């Protein structure tokens with residue numbers, strides 16, 4: 001097996017095969033980091049590995065893992081330990097959603113979303129923050145959403161998982177700073193990626209480029225920021241959401257989500 005150059009820092013990125021995670025992988029590679037990339041699609045991960053190795057000379061290790069299963073976070077952690085590697089930066093980016101009326105969405109789909117977006121993210125954060133505390137250095141980037149600030153009819157479970165990610169990450173930012181570990185949360189709004197299609201809805205007009213979102217996340221992480229909301233529109237949306245009562249925000253989100261779901265029905 002290839003020996004990783006210990007002078008270079010290593011970043012573990014979940015959901016690195018497409019979208020924001022893929023763009024983050026490229027930015028970290030361009031900036032001289034080595035990578036462990038995680039997702040389910042092995043073929044795509046192999047393409048990312050080849051691209052980053054050939055373009056930037058990055059050492060990339062692939063871990064093919066479905067994080068929507070109980071224990072998957074621990075299995076991933078054990079694989080990293082077996083590689084005898086230290087993680088300097090953990091990026092909890094992998095996430096998924098589903099669209100439609102809550103009572104009509106399959107029970108199993110909800111559970112997988114909760115497991116992926118919340119449980120695996122929490123477990124990975126615990127396991128790797130312990131490693132970071134031992135090493136007296138480390139950074140964590142957690143990907144939430146502007147949905148963290150709003151109730152989300154027609155995507156209720158997804159929005160609720162992101163509210164959890166935001167609350168959890170801000171709490172441990174406060175705890176881990178005592179150990180020199182930073183926790184940065186990014187709350188993107190609609191972003192061009194595979195996400196909407198996979199969640200069963202159309203891509204909203206004016207969505208941000210995944211590359212821009214990834215760059216905002218990278219810069220915030222480097223500056224040890226607690227929170228980053230990329231894009232002026234998203235910042236305004238969050239300010240408005242905080243001012244309005246939840247039932248009004250829920251009505252507005254329901255209208256938007258309904259349109260997006262119906263758009264896919266027509267295609």
Ligand SMILES: NC(=O)c1ccc[n+]([C@@H]2O[C@H](COP(=O)([O-])OP(=O)(O)OC[C@H]3O[C@@H](n4cnc5c(N)ncnc54)[C@H](OP(=O)(O)O)[C@@H]3O)[C@@H](O)[C@H]2O)c1
Nearest residue numbers: 015017018019020039040041067094095190191193194195
């Ligand atoms: N796009 C948006 O509008 C938007 C807005 C706010 C926040 N976000 C958040 O941004 C993050 C990245 O999403 P994206 O927009 O880049 O979407 P994306 O293109 O669908 O990427 C999601 C990534 O997560 C991986 N993934 C999905 N399910 C997984 C599982 N069960 N186990 C392991 N990996 C899994 C996917 O790879 P595989 O399919 O190969 O496993 C892929 O690499 C997510 O947390 C999402 O909630 C997105």
